[in-house]
Amino acid sequence: MNDAKGLNKxxxxxGAFALLGxxxxxxxxxxxxxxxxxxxxxxxxxxxxxxxxxxxxxYEDQDEWVFxxxxxxxxxxxxxxxxxxxATDGSLTLDYAEEIIDVIDNGHSIEIEDGGQxxxxxxxxxxxxxxxxxxxxxxVDGESFPIELHFVHKAQDGRLxxxxxxxKEGTENAxxxxxLDDVEANEESTVASGLSLNVAELLPANKSYxxxxxxxxxxxxxxxxxxxxxxxxxxxxxxxxxxxxxxxxGNNREVQPLGERSVLKYEE
Ligand SMILES: [Zn+2]
Numbered sequence: 382m383n384d385a386k387g388l389n390k391x392x393x394x395x396g397a398f399a400l401l402g403x404x405x406x407x408x409x410x411x412x413x414x415x416x417x418x419x420x421x422x423x424x425x426x427x428x429x430x431x432x433x434x435x436x437x438x439x440y441e442d443q444d445e446w447v448f449x450x451x452x453x454x455x456x457x458x459x460x461x462x463x464x465x466x467x468a469t470d471g472s473l474t475l476d477y478a479e480e481i482i483d484v485i486d487n488g489h490s491i492e493i494e495d496g497g498q499x500x501x502x503x504x505x506x507x508x509x510x511x512x513x514x515x516x517x518x519x520x521v522d523g524e525s526f527p528i529e530l531h532f533v534h535k536a537q538d539g540r541l542x543x544x545x546x547x548x549k550e551g552t553e554n555a556x557x558x559x560x561l562d563d564v565e566a567n568e569e570s571t572v573a574s575g576l577s578l579n580v581a582e583l584l585p586a587n588k589s590y591x592x593x594x595x596x597x598x599x600x601x602x603x604x605x606x607x608x609x610x611x612x613x614x615x616x617x618x619x620x621x622x623x624x625x626x627x628x629x630x631g632n633n634r635e636v637q638p639l640g641e642r643s644v645l646k647y648e649e
Contacts, residue, residue: 450604451604452640452641453594453595453596453604453605453640453642454595454596454602454604454637454638455518455519455595455596455597455598455606455608455634455637456517456518456519456520456595456598456633456634456636456637457519457593457595457636457637457638457639457642457644458519458520458521458522458523458636458639459519459520459521459522459591459610459644460522460644461521461522461591461646462522463644464591464644464645464646465643465644465645465646466645466646466648467592467645467646467647469502470502470503471501471502471590471592471645471647472500472502472588472647472649473499473500473501473544473588473590473609473649474499474500475497475498475499475500475532475544475584475588476497476498476499477495477496477497477498477499477508477532477580477581478495478496478497478508478580479577479578479579479580480575480577481493481494481495481573481574481575481576481577481578482494482495482496482573483573483574484560484563484564484567484574484576486564486568486628487512489599489629489632490512490513490514490629490632491512491513491560491564491625491628491629492510492511492512493510493511493512493560493578494509494510495508495510495511495578495580496508497580499532499534499542499544501534501542501544501607501609504536505536505537506534506535506536506540506542507534507535507536508532508533508534509533509534509535510533511530511531511532511533511583512530512531512533513528513529513530513531513625513629514528514529514530514531514598514629514632514633515527515528515529515622515625515626515629515630515631515632515633516528516529516631516633517529517547517633518545518598518633518634518636519545519547519610519636520636521547521610526547526548526549526614527548527549527550527617527622528547528548528617528622528625529545529546529547529548529633530545530546530548530583531543531544531545531598532544532545532546540605540607541597541603541605541606541607542606542607542608542609543606543607543608543609544590544609544611545608545609545610545611546583546584546585546611546614546615547610547611547614547615548614548615548616548617548622549614549615549616549617550616550617550618550619550622551616551617551618552616552618553617553618553620553621554582554583554615554616554617554618554621555579555582556578556579556580556581556582556583557582557583557617557621557625558621559576559578560576560578561621561624561625563576564628582615583615584611584615585611585613585614585615586613587612587613587649588611588613588649589611589612589613589646589647589648589649590609590610590611590612590646590647591608591609591610591612591644591645591646591647592607592608592609592610592644592645592646592647593608593639593642593643593644593645594606594607594608594642595608595637595642596637598634599634612646
């Protein structure tokens with residue numbers, strides 16, 4: 382029973398997003414229905430004809446129900462001028478462990494397995510790992526950065542949240558150097574190095590960010606991932622960017638259409 386309920390909820394949410402993507406007749410269908418989510422689901426899953434009348438769901442043929450997704454993908458280009466001020470307190474409190482579990486070259490990125498906690502807008506997430514893309518996956522007003530770091534978090538209920546940090550060329554970054562050195566020193570080793578890292582050096586002091594709902598940027602491209610793209614980049618040296626590019630240069634997914642989604646701005 383609970384599973385069925387859960388599925389209905391998922392379908393309802395996906396249906397709601399699908400409706401946002403429809404023009405004219407789809408939106409009229411929303412207005413005509415009552416406000417319950419279940420009714421919205423039925424409107425969405427049943428096909429809507431030209432006159433706005435819809436066929437009802439066929440509960441005898443549930444395998445044929447259409448499962449919509451793909452409208453909420455990441456990364457995106459962030460248009461700063463179009464970002465809406467966040468109406469609620471979205472403050473970030475990050476407390477990441479300095480004892481690194483392992484640094485791994487996983488074949489598509491350098492990934493650092495780490496623990497710790499993030500409080501995002503009052504909700505608690507556990508850090509699972511962070512990894513790097515070059516060049517950046519997100520762009521800001523069309524501008525790309527040399528590197529983008531993704532802190533990947535999971536909440537107790539399984540919700541995913543990624544905090545993204547841009548790296549730009551500037552002064553050398555000691556924490557980033559420690560990661561590069563560890564990868565080089567332990568390339569052939571399967572044993573964890575026991576690296577100790579001042580993770581705070583990989584974050585800007587001011588944690589203003591852009592927020593939107595997107596997806597993982599590698600398969601299975603799972604949607605409903607919360608993105609927090611920090612507005613202020615951290616500096617790394619040109620030599621460090623070149624050193625990272627020896628491992629990865631071009632492990633960035635192309636930007637995806639924003640569609641009907643909003644991008645919010647939180648100013649710290
Ligand atoms: Zn990533």
